[in-house]
Amino acid sequence: MTEIQTSDEKVEVEDSVQERAESSLYGKKISLKVRVKEKIIEYFFALNGAVALIFIILIFIFLFKEGINALNNIGLLDFIYYDQVQLNQTVERLFEWYPTSSEERYSLLPLIVGTLLTAIPATLISTFFGVAAGVYLSEIVNPKLREFLKPMIELFASIPTVVLGFLILVVGATIFNDLFHPSNRLNAFIASLGLSFVIIPIIASMTEDALRSIPTDLRMASYGLGATKWQTISRVIIPAGFSGVSASIILGFGRAVGETMIVLMAAGNAANITTDLLLSVRTMTATIAAEMGEVSQGSDHYYALFFIGIILFTITFFLNLIAEIIINKMRKKNVF
């Protein structure tokens, strides 16, 4: 696995490069020892080269190893609803996440709704700001200033999410509450504001990359036809870089779905099924983070949390894949 090897042995045949060149000129074969060694080194690098792939597969295997028990113990339908028998023998259908009740209920619906209710607004806000920032950096600002501003975006992206979560919880929520009096002080909207901090830099820098890679000829042609700068941006540049921008939005959405600390601290974590942005919601990530520490290993609840992990992993995996395919297509079209 992640063994640390420093294959930094001395090369046996330490002739000077000059001598080697001569020897091979005179058709002297490279010794078997050296050839074997070269092969071993190549395989060593190959093993490390595949490490990312190996870990993707391992993550997949080990999530399933634990999570698949959930399907055996709980059952797929129970992840959607729970039929509660009332006193008068009528059945009430509940969509609730309540693993610690005496009647354990594992509906994932509130968690999925909560995840979407934080991720979608965050993506919309971030698209608006991120694309604007990307266009500004790529098309408008002078190159000198760009050199300085681009790293700023990186810094922006490097703020630890726990810091954002804390600030939203302590400062943001209070300000928002005083201004707008939402029905819940900690709500989906305030969490999505926090998430925007994470996604804006992603969308901004990817948009900037995509737009910068558009050939200058296009711009020149547009100006030549008498278009203004703004017309050029809105009708030539953005359509040309559209696939790059959309890939960045998809990636950003994936990040919003997978972000934990901000929603754990700021979304209020009530498992509401709602479309009201000003109510508390509970996301899939926050549920894992809050409940994983205390479940006894091997219980249904424990497996259910791994099952949520599988869902998260699958969603983000496909989002990343789609973004990747879009970017590769774009490269093929020789835009890059």
Add this chain to the structure above:
Amino acid sequence: MKLNKKLTLVISAILVGLVFLTGCKKKEEVEKTIVSVKGSDTMVNLSQKWAETYMKKNPNASIQVTGGGSGTGVAALLNGTMDIANSSRELKEKEYEIAKSKSITPKEFKVALDGIAVIVNTTNPINELTIAQVRDIFIGKYLNWKELSGSDSPIVLYGRENSSGTYEFFKEHVLGKDERGETRDFANNTQVLQGTAALGEAVAHDLKGIGYGGVGYFAARTDVKILKIKADEQALAIAPAQDGKVNYEAIWNGTYSISRYLYCYTNGTPDKKVQDFMDFILSKEGQDLVKQMEYIPLPQ
């Protein structure tokens, strides 16, 4: 390139220095005895205080305290990774069964008491509620404060993560069982916060909010209001704390009914290092610390 070489060197030096920290020091004559304590967040402050004082007295002992919730502590005890599990509730039948299957025999120590206070925002006109009213608020039967002769505004519920012992206790003792014999559940729209601090913060800022937590935590605070609780309409309403003072008598004699013992669990009869620490906790000095930390000491 020169610069990079230097940088690489500096960074390597720092890394190596970290692994081999501060060079050499004289070997210590006595091995430190390590006792690991894990569990209830309600008790983590108290446990820390005990640990701090105990370690001052016994320099050779190292008490490691971590929180995470009663469930976490108990799970760790059952997995055999902890010496002492702090729990703000008694072990469940299920947990005893698991313990049996893992050939662990949890031994119970009552170490202190804690009253659960029900708190509302200071602007809330309501000062007292019956137990039944509190229950109906938290299961979502009452949706508006005016149903309880308060102001006309929706009730916003604040609770704790289901890993917390406070949550378990409140669920069992206040919510109780319904007609079908199943324990009642908190309303779905209860906001779940990770700690009593976050909960207090939320209720302090939310005019419509109501929450619950250890009385010690709220006794000295002025930014939330502790409600008086009465057993039924006719009974006398008793507050678990007044004017910043915890009402010990009411909790000891049970007139304030939402109170519980705090427990430490060890595996079987503890060995000497653990027993010494438990003795300290139960000594007068340990119980004085309980008072100092705004919890309720065991009745004398």
Add this chain to the structure above:
Amino acid sequence: MGTTKFLFFLLAFILLMVLGKIVYEGIGIISLEFIFDEPRNNMTEGGIWPAIFGTLAVTTIMVLLSVPVGVSAAIYLSQYAKDTFLTRIIRTAVNNLAGVPSIVFGLFGLGFFILFIGRNIDEVLGTGLLWGQPCLLWAAATLSVLVLPIVIVSTLEALISVPKSHIDASFGLGATKWQTIKKVVFPQAKPGILTGTILAISRGVGETAPILFLGAAFFLPNLPVVDLCIGDYCIPMINPAEQFMYLAYHIFILATQSSNPTLTMPIQYGSTLVLIAITFLLNITAIVLRYKYRKQLGKI
């Protein structure tokens, strides 16, 4: 036009407000004592040294695990791999690994490192339950998988920018592939590797979600060190089998589970300032480094 400029600077303004708030609230408490002292009296006094040390310890091990592997992977991808189907899959895997939610890494660390590898090590060595539980090593190992893509991508960028003519010249002189990598490619890629390492540390320092259940502790009075004794002299080393405090986690628990928010708020802002300062310093260093070597290669 003007709109985008306005929006961009609005963002910059919001960001500055956020940073300003942290600096303004946190700067007052920053002192040598605060950095090098341990938390006292329920974290209402004292400093954050154990949290800083734990962060350093975890990231050190993380770097030792991830950088050699990541750099080797990048060397393979840039020097050995032909443009085959497998290589493309590997590249996709690297990008995908970067997009896996951090909490999923936490689950993976629990399932793979702790329950699978750790428990099996315990089986084989008969160490009871030493490695089969959350601890520093597994937290670092999990984080090292998390930062792997960062190391690979940064190194790759540097390796690809090594001029082909240099490599051809080396082969022309009869050097083998390995000699070429060692003598020509690697030295030119060093700044890129360093940048990758720095960015990886910055990411690792800020991650909280995966370590929530991989051994981060609420409060540990003792640093996770173990004495390596040779005769009478001992060298304290990082003990990978212990639980640890972590700066990012410390901020989380202070925000949610503080024993007294009025007293801990300054400490919390102080901790936040330290964390932000660390990540910013690291990132600025990385940015400057990258700028330098790009300039060297005449890319700017």
